Amino acid sequence: MSGVDVLVVGAGPAGWAAAAACAREELQVRLLAPRPHAPWHQAYGAWVDELSVVAAADVTRQQWDTVRVRTVGPGFRTLPRTYCLIDNELLRASLGTKAATTTVMTGRARSVEGAGDHLCVHTTDGAQLRARAVIDATGHPAAFGAPAPSPPAYQTAYGLVARLSAPPIPTGTMCLMDFDSTPFEEVEPATFLYAMDLGAGRWFVEETALAARPAVPLRTLRQRLEQRLAHRGVRCTEVIAKERCAFAMDAPLPRVGAAVAFGAAAAMVHPATGYQVAEALRRAPALAASLRQALDDHRDPSDIARAAHRAVWPAEALRQDTLYRLGLEVLLGLDAPATRAFFDGFFALPLDDWRGYVSRTSSTLALQRTMLRLIRRVPQHLRRRVLRIAMSPGALRTLSGVVAPTRLTR
Numbered sequence: 001m002s003g004v005d006v007l008v009v010g011a012g013p014a015g016w017a018a019a020a021a022c023a024r025e026e027l028q029v030r031l032l033a034p035r036p037h038a039p040w041h042q043a044y045g046a047w048v049d050e051l052s053v054v055a056a057a058d059v060t061r062q063q064w065d066t067v068r069v070r071t072v073g074p075g076f077r078t079l080p081r082t083y084c085l086i087d088n089e090l091l092r093a094s095l096g097t098k099a100a101t102t103t104v105m106t107g108r109a110r111s112v113e114g115a116g117d118h119l120c121v122h123t124t125d126g127a128q129l130r131a132r133a134v135i136d137a138t139g140h141p142a143a144f145g146a147p148a149p150s151p152p153a154y155q156t157a158y159g160l161v162a163r164l165s166a167p168p169i170p171t172g173t174m175c176l177m178d179f180d181s182t183p184f185e186e187v188e189p190a191t192f193l194y195a196m197d198l199g200a201g202r203w204f205v206e207e208t209a210l211a212a213r214p215a216v217p218l219r220t221l222r223q224r225l226e227q228r229l230a231h232r233g234v235r236c237t238e239v240i241a242k243e244r245c246a247f248a249m250d251a252p253l254p255r256v257g258a259a260v261a262f263g264a265a266a267a268m269v270h271p272a273t274g275y276q277v278a279e280a281l282r283r284a285p286a287l288a289a290s291l292r293q294a295l296d297d298h299r300d301p302s303d304i305a306r307a308a309h310r311a312v313w314p315a316e317a318l319r320q321d322t323l324y325r326l327g328l329e330v331l332l333g334l335d336a337p338a339t340r341a342f343f344d345g346f347f348a349l350p351l352d353d354w355r356g357y358v359s360r361t362s363s364t365l366a367l368q369r370t371m372l373r374l375i376r377r378v379p380q381h382l383r384r385r386v387l388r389i390a391m392s393p394g395a396l397r398t399l400s401g402v403v404a405p406t407r408l409t410r
């Protein structure tokens, strides 16, 4: 089959975002996935200000002007920042329209290899697809990536879209993290309720283990969700949909290979929050621009992949990622009461600090300041524990990446 400029492998949010951005650069794009038009079933949430590259109002199902969190004690804290539930069909349609010139193909990629001035992707049904550049947007673990050296930390969650006998949180609100521990005294690790009033009597309720190594099993989360709702006198009267969630939080950074990884395949899931969709939308234009430039310069495929990789993971983003991975190690080292106290301190930080941390908008220096501010803010016993974890050999190994980020991308 004749070659194109770019072959995008994978049809999740990252694959379609990459295809749309490449089409905008007037590149010839082909997109390959086993079910390229299959609906995305995940309930994708995001902060509205992170969706500036798409018109947020056009791709969201519902927005909440403020967000609640409950960490320690009975009261909620209200965060002044708008949160949304993405309407997957609208987002896909919006990206599909932008990627209208893309040729969409059904198939599963098996391998990629150099073929002179092109790359050749072999599919499981024997097809060979040629392109000057290949984007691996196949999620984690990436189709063309190396296996992870050690088992990653996992975010797991069990959720329901349901009708309930009573509101689990105040009507009309959404709650990002409800750590109310009363139904689970002494239970490890800490998990929280992520909940949204979807209107018309429907709720989204999800018990979430932010990060654990090994993963918290989904059956444990289902039991905890039932317990939590029962403790509030809430019964489920109709289950409309179930969400079973498990994904790696600290997948290894991609190596520069023939294909350039993007999205969850490129470890773009935020290691301390688990969010990725908005980040894929944000980084796709830089990826596409670097491909346009490299193709115009008639570079060879390995040079093109290297330039594109640098656009996806510039040095500053690598430094920030290292700090996030350190933050993840701290979280993994805390027991349930300490986790709740930690988030209590985190959401008491000034808005710019915690927003910059969760949305990757702070510089490395600003992130370091935020982390120090947080350490100063938490109770003394917790401060000592956090510092002990942050100074452990494993954490220091992680932190050395801030100084030498290129070591991480060999």
Ligand SMILES: Cc1cc2nc3c(=O)[nH]c(=O)nc-3n(C[C@H](O)[C@H](O)[C@H](O)COP(=O)(O)OP(=O)(O)OC[C@H]3O[C@@H](n4cnc5c(N)ncnc54)[C@H](O)[C@@H]3O)c2cc1C
Residues within 6 Å of the ligand: 009, 010, 011, 012, 013, 014, 015, 032, 033, 034, 035, 042, 043, 044, 045, 046, 107, 108, 109, 110, 137, 138, 139, 140, 143, 243, 244, 245, 246, 247, 262, 263, 264, 265, 269, 274, 275, 276, 277, 278
């Ligand atoms: C249940 C759940 C809820 C989540 N909620 C959120 C959230 O609220 N907000 C957020 O920002 N993030 C969330 N995430 C994290 C992350 O953003 C998602 O995992 C997201 O789907 C990753 O997007 P992606 O396009 O990189 O990969 P995926 O969505 O995993 O898409 C991978 C694509 O590649 C295709 N593919 C795989 N192998 C091959 C192959 N060999 N050849 C061709 N195609 C292949 C697949 O069929 C699929 O089309 C959630 C994750 C899960 C699992």
